[in-house]
Amino acid sequence: MLLLAVPVLLLSVTGFAEGATVFDGSCNFENSTCAYKSAYGFLPWIVNTEGHYVSVDTTRGNHGQKAVLLSPDLQPDDWSCLRLVYQITGLEFSQNPSILNVIVRPEGESFDHLLWSSQEQSDGWLIASVDLRSSSKKYKTILEGILGADEKSSIAIYELKVTTGYCIECDFEENHLCGYMNSWNPNVNWFVGGGNIRNSQAIMPKDHTLGSEYGHYMYVDSVYAKQFQEVAHLVSPLIVTPISGCLSFYYRIHRESSNIFMVYTRDLHGSYEEIWKMNDVRQGEWNLAEVDLNALFPVEIVFEVAFNGIQAGYVAIDDISFSAEYCSEEKGPLFNAQEAGCDFESDLCKFHQDDKDGFGWSRVTVKPNIYRMGDHTTGLGYFMLANTRLSSQSGYVGRLYGPSLPGNMQYCLRFFYTLYGFSKISDSLAVYIFEENQVVQEKIWSVKESPKGAWLQAEININKPMTCKVAFVSWCKSFWDCGLAALDDVSVSIGNCQIADKLPPIPGKCTFEKDDCGFQQEWQRRGFWHRIRGATPTSYTGPRGDHTSGVGYYMYIEATNMVFGQKSRLISRPLRAIYGKQCLTFFYHMYGAGTGLLNVYLREESRRHKESLLWSRRGEQSISWLRAQIEYESERQHE
Numbered sequence: 001m002l003l004l005a006v007p008v009l010l011l012s013v014t015g016f017a018e019g020a021t022v023f024d025g026s027c028n029f030e031n032s033t034c035a036y037k038s039a040y041g042f043l044p045w046i047v048n049t050e051g052h053y054v055s056v057d058t059t060r061g062n063h064g065q066k067a068v069l070l071s072p073d074l075q076p077d078d079w080s081c082l083r084l085v086y087q088i089t090g091l092e093f094s095q096n097p098s099i100l101n102v103i104v105r106p107e108g109e110s111f112d113h114l115l116w117s118s119q120e121q122s123d124g125w126l127i128a129s130v131d132l133r134s135s136s137k138k139y140k141t142i143l144e145g146i147l148g149a150d151e152k153s154s155i156a157i158y159e160l161k162v163t164t165g166y167c168i169e170c171d172f173e174e175n176h177l178c179g180y181m182n183s184w185n186p187n188v189n190w191f192v193g194g195g196n197i198r199n200s201q202a203i204m205p206k207d208h209t210l211g212s213e214y215g216h217y218m219y220v221d222s223v224y225a226k227q228f229q230e231v232a233h234l235v236s237p238l239i240v241t242p243i244s245g246c247l248s249f250y251y252r253i254h255r256e257s258s259n260i261f262m263v264y265t266r267d268l269h270g271s272y273e274e275i276w277k278m279n280d281v282r283q284g285e286w287n288l289a290e291v292d293l294n295a296l297f298p299v300e301i302v303f304e305v306a307f308n309g310i311q312a313g314y315v316a317i318d319d320i321s322f323s324a325e326y327c328s329e330e331k332g333p334l335f336n337a338q339e340a341g342c343d344f345e346s347d348l349c350k351f352h353q354d355d356k357d358g359f360g361w362s363r364v365t366v367k368p369n370i371y372r373m374g375d376h377t378t379g380l381g382y383f384m385l386a387n388t389r390l391s392s393q394s395g396y397v398g399r400l401y402g403p404s405l406p407g408n409m410q411y412c413l414r415f416f417y418t419l420y421g422f423s424k425i426s427d428s429l430a431v432y433i434f435e436e437n438q439v440v441q442e443k444i445w446s447v448k449e450s451p452k453g454a455w456l457q458a459e460i461n462i463n464k465p466m467t468c469k470v471a472f473v474s475w476c477k478s479f480w481d482c483g484l485a486a487l488d489d490v491s492v493s494i495g496n497c498q499i500a501d502k503l504p505p506i507p508g509k510c511t512f513e514k515d516d517c518g519f520q521q522e523w524q525r526r527g528f529w530h531r532i533r534g535a536t537p538t539s540y541t542g543p544r545g546d547h548t549s550g551v552g553y554y555m556y557i558e559a560t561n562m563v564f565g566q567k568s569r570l571i572s573r574p575l576r577a578i579y580g581k582q583c584l585t586f587f588y589h590m591y592g593a594g595t596g597l598l599n600v601y602l603r604e605e606s607r608r609h610k611e612s613l614l615w616s617r618r619g620e621q622s623i624s625w626l627r628a629q630i631e632y633e634s635e636r637q638h639e
């Protein structure tokens with residue numbers, strides 16, 4: 001046995017290995033912030049010369065205040081990985097802990113991209129790994145600390161290191177272990193093997209990287225196993241930036257060939273998907289394993305070993321690497337999830353109906369009125385309508401089939417729907433899974449309640465072992481029970497639907513679901529923008545629900561207490577100047593007697609008293625949410 005065995009879970013991180021090549025964007029904060037600079041107008045990051053780290057805490061600022069650290073301009077030719085050692089402190093079970101964000105600011109773009117965020121508090125240093133894409137244009141990385149509400153909150157950064165390659169690649173030679181972590185098990189765990197202290201009687205191998213007893217690797221030993229098939233997990237850093245290609249690693253086993261060694265991906269929702277399993281293996285030597293990996297949404301790589309007893313030997317791994325080229329030349333093109341959706345504006349996309357069912361679904365456009373809304377996409381466009389009252393059959397079924405979805409993949413199906421005139425909503429609209437030969441498998445969703453005058457969004461998780469199709473089915477048993485079922489904006493994405501809530505926000509997009517996104521209001525005695533959900537309090541005005549999901553939040557003005565000519569302004573946060581045209585898209589709802597004027601202005605820096613009118617609408621427009629798109633240019637910071 002090894003005399004030196006360090007459990008990954010208890011690894012004390014004190015910095016990155018000395019002598020490692022330092023790239024632009026790296027800093028150990030020994031005596032300064034290197035080329036990083038604290039941004040003007042925010043709290044400063046303070047260099048602690050005794051502990052060699054930078055920090056910000058509540059002795060220098062208040063809850064919600066930010067400290068921003070800007071990197072020099074970066075422009076890596078190859079994919080690179082940013083690793084940071086950090087610590088967040090505060091009260092245990094804090095309701096408002098401090099937050100540390102890693103942000104990328106591309107040159108020539110108005111919006112920053114949030115790559116990683118943490119509010120995990122700890123008593124020691126933690127490691128985070130963030131992939132940085134190769135880029136043809138310069139960008140800056142930003143370390144943003146936001147102070148929490150606790151009296152003694154702090155955020156500290158010990159070290160930053162930028163290296164070429166992917167964050168999941170590792171040879172385990174440095175003490176941070178590339179951010180790989182052991183999932184603690186009372187009996188069976190992954191340990192660091194190798195190093196400069198060894199037992200001459202040890203059965204453990206030389207490492208693969210150096211081919212030396214002084215090199216390092218990860219291993220799990222069955223000597224502490226107490227039950228049949230006890231499991232040990234080694235977990236990679238979270239892959240946030242989508243990657244596709246070949247994952248490879250070297251592994252070695254000793255003694256028992258019946259041990260189970262598998263590799264999974266695990267998403268943010270905790271769902272596992274097997275991607276590799278050990279089959280034939282040469283004992284006593286390092287074996288190469290290669291597997292195609294499609295990490296199109298955030299996942300971790302989990303290396304799992306299960307032993308069949310205490311004398312089952314060990315499993316070791318080393319030199320995990322990744323290539324953007326697939327392992328197998330026979331690998332076909334990736335499934336394009338976007339092609340599986342449709343907004344029905346131009347045609348049916350890849351959706352179709354079966355001739356034997358009749359054409360129960362029609363692609364239509366309607367002029368919105370008090371009884372019927374327009375489509376969901378633009379308010380004036382096309383959508384699918386199952387009008388069963390036009391059928392002479394008393395028991396009528398309308399089926400709309402989507403394109404084929406390859407098996408053994410996790411999908412999220414989203415769509416918007418609304419109903420009119422059904423006396424019984426049971427099965428008025430349902431979603432079924434069909435096999436390729438049009439044989440129905442199961443019903444996976446159906447309407448539970450009436451939408452009540454709004455487009456509602458539905459989300460369905462789909463994961464089937466075989467290729468299948470989704471079918472939207474509208475059915476009524478008799479002529480008098482039938483109504484209208486409408487469908488629009490169908491989309492398919494890879495991954496679990498619940499993952500979306502855990503992903504960083506899309507730059508430049510605000511749905512008002514969580515907050516006001518930094519929009520501010522100019523003070524007025526009367527008339528404010530309010531963030532609400534559901535219908536507005538005044539009858540015969542406003543929407544029945546928001547545009548995002550039908551049950552979410554939106555901003556509106558209540559004009560009851562306002563006088564003629566009074567204004568209420570909602571102002572965006574300042575946007576950076578860029579060259580070229582930009583497109584502003586938003587949805588607006590103007591319905592009700594006495595509806596006033598809605599204007600959009602451009603206000604540029606140093607020209608606060610000169611505003612340019614970009615767009616305007618006056619009076620009642622529609623009972624539906626309408627889409628507006630404005631193209632403009634500004635070479636100054638603007639709002």
